[in-house]
Amino acid sequence: MTYSVVAYDPELKAWGVGVASKFLAVGAVVPWLKVGVGALATQAFANVRYGEKGLELLRKMNAESVVKSLTADDPMRERRQLGVVDSKGKAFAFTGKECHTYAGHIVGEGFAVQGNILVGSEVLEVMARRMERRGKFHRKILEALEAAESKGGDRRGKQSAALKVVAEGTGNFLIEAGIYVDIRVDDSTDPLPELRRVLELWEATFLEDEMVDLSAYQQEIAEGLKKLGVRDFRTWIEMNNFEAKYDGRKVGKTVLKVFLRSCCGKELNESP
Known part of the structure; x- marks a missing residue:
């Protein structure tokens, strides 16, 4: 079985x-x-x-x-x-x-x-x-x-x-x-898509990540924060325990992917 x-x-x-x-x-x-x-x-x-x-x-x-x-x-x-x-x-x-x-x-x-x-x-x-x-x-x-x-x-x-x-x-x-x-x-009723979703959260929280410059995604982040009703990006980071992947200027790529999916239901545009 x-x-x-x-x-x-x-x-x-x-x-x-x-x-x-x-x-x-x-x-x-x-x-x-x-x-x-x-x-x-x-x-x-x-x-x-x-x-x-x-x-x-x-x-x-x-x-x-x-x-x-x-x-x-x-x-x-x-x-x-x-x-x-x-x-x-x-x-x-x-x-x-x-x-x-x-x-x-x-x-x-x-x-x-x-x-x-x-x-x-x-x-x-x-x-x-x-x-x-x-x-x-x-x-x-x-x-x-x-x-x-x-x-x-x-x-x-x-x-x-x-x-x-x-x-x-x-x-x-x-x-x-x-x-x-x-x-x-x-x-x-459909465990593998849910397992993939949880794995993406695990990667964003615990595994080594590529850091990307936030300045390249300012518009997407501003729109996402507005939809979520969150004051600023640091607040969202702290709410979701991603502090290890954020230094104020850069953020982990997997973290940014999680953010965009949670706020907007869309994938990360690698070249905004």
């Missing part, structure tokens, strides 16, 4: 899981990951005990060994589905013979995609193709989920989705704790 991707990015030194399902709060069940260790997705007749146990095993085993170890003594293994990527980016997956059709997985370089109760194999195929292309790691995972949905996704419908990425690095208090992206949509 779910499709997911587990992946590793060697440049970012990051591990990620993206998942969508016709199931309440899938982000509470499927994704398990730890910086420097790996990532795991447990689904179908999900065994949440695979999560912590799998991460512990990943400290000393590769992905294939972890999958085989977790499933070996599980009497319900033929109803389980599992995707794992280890600390070195090697991936492995398992789909039990009793998972509801269509069920399957594809393992690629640095990723595995898996799903059950899907409309067909094309859902996984389009996910794998997206993961094989270049792009920002967290965006690529989201786009793989969106590609799956474009092919029909979970044949029962839509309800929830989640995107989690852990990474090694420095920056704000979240990144220094290994948390790069951590967002969920627990109950929605």
